[in-house]
Amino acid sequence: MSTPVKKERSALVEGMVDALPFILIVVPFALLxxxxxxEAGLSLVETMSMTVLVIAGAAQFTALALMxxxxxxxxxxxxxxxxxxxxxxxxxxxAPHLGKAKLWQRAVVAYFLVDQSYAMSQIRFDKxxxxxxxxxxxxxxxxxxxVAPLWYAGxxxxxxxxxxxxxxxxxxxxxxxxxxxxxxxxxxSLPHLVAAFVSVAGTLAxxxxxxxxxxxxxxxxxxxxxxMTELWMDRRKGAAA
Amino acid sequence: xxxYETIWTVIILMGIGTFLIRFSFLGLAGGQTFPEWVLRxxxxxxxxxxxxxxxxxxxxxSATGGEPDIARLGAAAATLLIGAATxxxxxxxxxxxxxxxxxxxxx
Numbered sequence: 517m518s519t520p521v522k523k524e525r526s527a528l529v530e531g532m533v534d535a536l537p538f539i540l541i542v543v544p545f546a547l548l549x550x551x552x553x554x555e556a557g558l559s560l561v562e563t564m565s566m567t568v569l570v571i572a573g574a575a576q577f578t579a580l581a582l583m584x585x586x587x588x589x590x591x592x593x594x595x596x597x598x599x600x601x602x603x604x605x606x607x608x609x610x611a612p613h614l615g616k617a618k619l620w621q622r623a624v625v626a627y628f629l630v631d632q633s634y635a636m637s638q639i640r641f642d643k644x645x646x647x648x649x650x651x652x653x654x655x656x657x658x659x660x661x662x663v664a665p666l667w668y669a670g671x672x673x674x675x676x677x678x679x680x681x682x683x684x685x686x687x688x689x690x691x692x693x694x695x696x697x698x699x700x701x702x703x704x705s706l707p708h709l710v711a712a713f714v715s716v717a718g719t720l721a722x723x724x725x726x727x728x729x730x731x732x733x734x735x736x737x738x739x740x741x742x743x744m745t746e747l748w749m750d751r752r753k754g755a756a757a
Numbered sequence: 758x759x760x761y762e763t764i765w766t767v768i769i770l771m772g773i774g775t776f777l778i779r780f781s782f783l784g785l786a787g788g789q790t791f792p793e794w795v796l797r798x799x800x801x802x803x804x805x806x807x808x809x810x811x812x813x814x815x816x817x818x819s820a821t822g823g824e825p826d827i828a829r830l831g832a833a834a835a836t837l838l839i840g841a842a843t844x845x846x847x848x849x850x851x852x853x854x855x856x857x858x859x860x861x862x863x864x
Binding site for chain 2: 540541544545548558562565566569570571572574575576578579581582583584585589592593595596597598599600601602603604605606607608610611614615622623625626627629683686688689690691692693694695696697698699700701702703704707708711712713714715716718719720723731732734735736738739740742743746747
């Protein structure tokens with residue numbers, strides 16, 4: 517009896533240990549979101565509600581940026597959700613491992629399925645696909661124990677501190693800089709570079725389209741351009757081999 | 758938010774939508790998957806949305822009333838270069854903010 521429980525506890529601890537390096541990313545990112553949300557005019561309650569309900573930094577920054585441009589509500593929601601669409605892939609690739617869990621457990625996992633918990637659990641589940649479900653769930657829970665509370669707390673501190681920071685610090689530019697820091701590491705492959713270029717050129721060319729819809733139109737073309745470049749490179753590699 | 762009246766609508770719809778996205782395949786609990794071409798397109802969603810989103814904010818910052826600004830352009834370039842070279846998100850944010858303060862002080 518005691519052995520499986522012990523193993524689950526050790527999986528939980530392993531998850532917590534594996535998630536420790538993420539503290540260095542999550543805390544500053546959360547602080548920055550708190551500050552940026554305050555700069556954008558959100559109240560403390562609004563900022564915290566968004567951070568707890570959505571728990572997805574890139575989408576939250578997207579919403580802030582579009583609200584600052586006074587984009588219509590549906591466009592803000594739609595674009596922010598488009599940024600989160602990648603998580604369909606996370607859900608799809610984690611489902612074979614956790615799909616047999618109880619419904620409420622799967623719902624909890626879904627809520628906490630962020631970039632960091634996905635990346636770490638995917639690595640572990642690929643390495644040990646035969647691990648029992650209970651231990652996989654324990655590992656996933658362990659990953660979120662350091663990450664989620666620090667995300668909430670960091671946002672709170674950022675929002676409270678942000679109100680006290682004077683405009684000379686030019687924190688208006690914290691949002692663009694945060695975005696660029698997320699985009700930059702993606703730009704190291706040709707298809708991604710092509711997609712980013714089409715996204716920028718398309719959005720700027722379509723800036724006249726009402727309701728900030730140019731961004732979404734450009735995104736559709738950018739996705740196509742990236743995927744087509746990838747196919748073209750694969751084919752060329754195939755031809756060369 | 759005083760200037761954005763529908764903030765609660767945004768927060769609630771984003772919360773529900775994001776959860777449904779994450780729950781999608783976990784909720785089905787089966788072995789369903791997308792065709793390959795859909796997966797390929799989905800991989801490019803972040804890089805297709807974020808650069809377009811950030812470009813106008815960099816070129817026409819609201820803090821300067823929409824006028825292009827050397828300090829902010831330079832800070833953006835520094836962030837991109839550091840981020841692409843090191844893949845270090847935190848480092849590129851700090852580098853970008855440092856570049857911004859130095860350029861604001863110089864100009």
